[in-house]
Amino acid sequence: MDVEIDKSHLLALAGDDNEAVLMILEEFYENSVVIITELKQNSDAENIELSRQLLHQLKGSSGMFGxxxxxxxxxxxxxxxxxxxxxxxxxxxxxxxxCQLARAVLLG
Structure with a gap:
Protein backbone atom coordinates (compact mmCIF):
# COMPACT_ATOMS: atom_id res chain seq x y z
CA MET A 1 0.00 0.00 0.00
CA ASP A 2 1.43 3.35 -1.03
CA VAL A 3 1.52 6.17 1.45
CA GLU A 4 0.12 9.56 0.61
CA ILE A 5 0.17 12.73 2.63
CA ASP A 6 -0.97 16.18 1.72
CA LYS A 7 2.41 17.91 1.85
CA SER A 8 0.98 21.39 1.43
CA HIS A 9 -1.40 20.78 4.35
CA LEU A 10 1.45 19.52 6.54
CA LEU A 11 3.73 22.43 5.64
CA ALA A 12 0.92 24.93 6.23
CA LEU A 13 0.41 23.39 9.65
CA ALA A 14 4.10 23.80 10.38
CA GLY A 15 4.28 27.37 9.16
CA ASP A 16 7.83 28.42 9.93
CA ASP A 17 8.26 26.10 12.92
CA ASN A 18 8.97 22.64 11.56
CA GLU A 19 10.73 21.66 14.80
CA ALA A 20 7.57 22.19 16.86
CA VAL A 21 5.50 20.15 14.43
CA LEU A 22 8.14 17.40 14.47
CA MET A 23 7.75 17.21 18.26
CA ILE A 24 3.96 17.07 17.94
CA LEU A 25 4.32 14.44 15.23
CA GLU A 26 6.44 12.29 17.56
CA GLU A 27 3.79 12.60 20.27
CA PHE A 28 1.12 11.69 17.72
CA TYR A 29 3.10 8.60 16.75
CA GLU A 30 3.54 7.46 20.36
CA ASN A 31 -0.14 8.02 21.16
CA SER A 32 -1.17 6.22 17.98
CA VAL A 33 0.90 3.17 18.90
CA VAL A 34 -1.00 3.07 22.21
CA ILE A 35 -4.31 3.37 20.33
CA ILE A 36 -3.40 0.49 18.01
CA THR A 37 -2.41 -1.62 21.01
CA GLU A 38 -5.78 -0.88 22.60
CA LEU A 39 -7.48 -1.79 19.34
CA LYS A 40 -5.68 -5.14 19.30
CA GLN A 41 -6.80 -5.81 22.86
CA ASN A 42 -10.41 -4.83 22.12
CA SER A 43 -10.91 -5.98 18.53
CA ASP A 44 -13.76 -8.40 19.20
CA ALA A 45 -17.40 -7.65 18.43
CA GLU A 46 -18.16 -6.94 22.11
CA ASN A 47 -15.88 -3.90 22.09
CA ILE A 48 -16.71 -2.56 18.66
CA GLU A 49 -17.95 0.78 20.01
CA LEU A 50 -14.66 1.36 21.84
CA SER A 51 -12.80 0.37 18.67
CA ARG A 52 -14.81 2.87 16.66
CA GLN A 53 -14.03 5.64 19.14
CA LEU A 54 -10.32 4.84 19.01
CA LEU A 55 -10.33 4.71 15.21
CA HIS A 56 -12.25 7.98 15.07
CA GLN A 57 -9.59 9.59 17.26
CA LEU A 58 -6.78 8.24 15.08
CA LYS A 59 -8.63 9.28 11.93
CA GLY A 60 -8.96 12.86 13.16
CA SER A 61 -5.35 13.16 14.21
CA SER A 62 -4.04 11.68 10.98
CA GLY A 63 -6.24 14.08 9.03
CA MET A 64 -4.74 16.99 10.96
CA PHE A 65 -1.29 16.01 9.66
CA GLY A 66 -2.57 15.51 6.11
CA CYS A 99 5.02 9.34 10.05
CA GLN A 100 8.27 8.60 8.22
CA LEU A 101 7.06 10.49 5.16
CA ALA A 102 5.83 13.41 7.27
CA ARG A 103 9.20 13.62 9.03
CA ALA A 104 10.99 13.62 5.67
CA VAL A 105 8.77 16.43 4.41
CA LEU A 106 9.33 18.52 7.53
CA LEU A 107 13.07 17.95 7.53
CA GLY A 108 13.22 18.97 3.87
Whole structure:
Protein backbone atom coordinates (compact mmCIF):
# COMPACT_ATOMS: atom_id res chain seq x y z
CA MET A 1 0.00 0.00 0.00
CA ASP A 2 1.43 3.35 -1.03
CA VAL A 3 1.52 6.17 1.45
CA GLU A 4 0.12 9.56 0.61
CA ILE A 5 0.17 12.73 2.63
CA ASP A 6 -0.97 16.18 1.72
CA LYS A 7 2.41 17.91 1.85
CA SER A 8 0.98 21.39 1.43
CA HIS A 9 -1.40 20.78 4.35
CA LEU A 10 1.45 19.52 6.54
CA LEU A 11 3.73 22.43 5.64
CA ALA A 12 0.92 24.93 6.23
CA LEU A 13 0.41 23.39 9.65
CA ALA A 14 4.10 23.80 10.38
CA GLY A 15 4.28 27.37 9.16
CA ASP A 16 7.83 28.42 9.93
CA ASP A 17 8.26 26.10 12.92
CA ASN A 18 8.97 22.64 11.56
CA GLU A 19 10.73 21.66 14.80
CA ALA A 20 7.57 22.19 16.86
CA VAL A 21 5.50 20.15 14.43
CA LEU A 22 8.14 17.40 14.47
CA MET A 23 7.75 17.21 18.26
CA ILE A 24 3.96 17.07 17.94
CA LEU A 25 4.32 14.44 15.23
CA GLU A 26 6.44 12.29 17.56
CA GLU A 27 3.79 12.60 20.27
CA PHE A 28 1.12 11.69 17.72
CA TYR A 29 3.10 8.60 16.75
CA GLU A 30 3.54 7.46 20.36
CA ASN A 31 -0.14 8.02 21.16
CA SER A 32 -1.17 6.22 17.98
CA VAL A 33 0.90 3.17 18.90
CA VAL A 34 -1.00 3.07 22.21
CA ILE A 35 -4.31 3.37 20.33
CA ILE A 36 -3.40 0.49 18.01
CA THR A 37 -2.41 -1.62 21.01
CA GLU A 38 -5.78 -0.88 22.60
CA LEU A 39 -7.48 -1.79 19.34
CA LYS A 40 -5.68 -5.14 19.30
CA GLN A 41 -6.80 -5.81 22.86
CA ASN A 42 -10.41 -4.83 22.12
CA SER A 43 -10.91 -5.98 18.53
CA ASP A 44 -13.76 -8.40 19.20
CA ALA A 45 -17.40 -7.65 18.43
CA GLU A 46 -18.16 -6.94 22.11
CA ASN A 47 -15.88 -3.90 22.09
CA ILE A 48 -16.71 -2.56 18.66
CA GLU A 49 -17.95 0.78 20.01
CA LEU A 50 -14.66 1.36 21.84
CA SER A 51 -12.80 0.37 18.67
CA ARG A 52 -14.81 2.87 16.66
CA GLN A 53 -14.03 5.64 19.14
CA LEU A 54 -10.32 4.84 19.01
CA LEU A 55 -10.33 4.71 15.21
CA HIS A 56 -12.25 7.98 15.07
CA GLN A 57 -9.59 9.59 17.26
CA LEU A 58 -6.78 8.24 15.08
CA LYS A 59 -8.63 9.28 11.93
CA GLY A 60 -8.96 12.86 13.16
CA SER A 61 -5.35 13.16 14.21
CA SER A 62 -4.04 11.68 10.98
CA GLY A 63 -6.24 14.08 9.03
CA MET A 64 -4.74 16.99 10.96
CA PHE A 65 -1.29 16.01 9.66
CA GLY A 66 -2.57 15.51 6.11
CA UNK A 67 -1.95 11.76 6.24
CA UNK A 68 -4.61 10.90 3.69
CA UNK A 69 -3.87 7.18 3.30
CA UNK A 70 -3.90 6.60 7.07
CA UNK A 71 -7.02 8.75 7.41
CA UNK A 72 -8.81 6.75 4.72
CA UNK A 73 -7.83 3.43 6.29
CA UNK A 74 -9.16 4.56 9.69
CA UNK A 75 -12.37 5.70 8.02
CA UNK A 76 -12.78 2.28 6.38
CA UNK A 77 -12.08 0.37 9.59
CA UNK A 78 -14.33 2.65 11.64
CA UNK A 79 -17.42 1.12 10.01
CA UNK A 80 -16.23 -2.50 10.41
CA UNK A 81 -18.13 -4.80 12.72
CA UNK A 82 -14.97 -6.63 13.75
CA UNK A 83 -11.30 -5.86 13.36
CA UNK A 84 -8.99 -8.57 12.11
CA UNK A 85 -5.35 -8.92 13.10
CA UNK A 86 -4.27 -8.32 9.49
CA UNK A 87 -6.20 -5.04 9.38
CA UNK A 88 -4.57 -3.85 12.58
CA UNK A 89 -1.14 -4.83 11.28
CA UNK A 90 -1.82 -2.80 8.13
CA UNK A 91 -2.90 0.11 10.31
CA UNK A 92 0.38 -0.03 12.24
CA UNK A 93 2.44 -0.22 9.04
CA UNK A 94 0.50 2.67 7.55
CA UNK A 95 1.09 4.73 10.70
CA UNK A 96 4.82 4.11 10.57
CA UNK A 97 5.12 4.88 6.86
CA UNK A 98 2.97 8.00 7.15
CA CYS A 99 5.02 9.34 10.05
CA GLN A 100 8.27 8.60 8.22
CA LEU A 101 7.06 10.49 5.16
CA ALA A 102 5.83 13.41 7.27
CA ARG A 103 9.20 13.62 9.03
CA ALA A 104 10.99 13.62 5.67
CA VAL A 105 8.77 16.43 4.41
CA LEU A 106 9.33 18.52 7.53
CA LEU A 107 13.07 17.95 7.53
CA GLY A 108 13.22 18.97 3.87
Missing amino acids: MSTLHDLCKKLEVSTELLEAQLSSLRIQLEKS
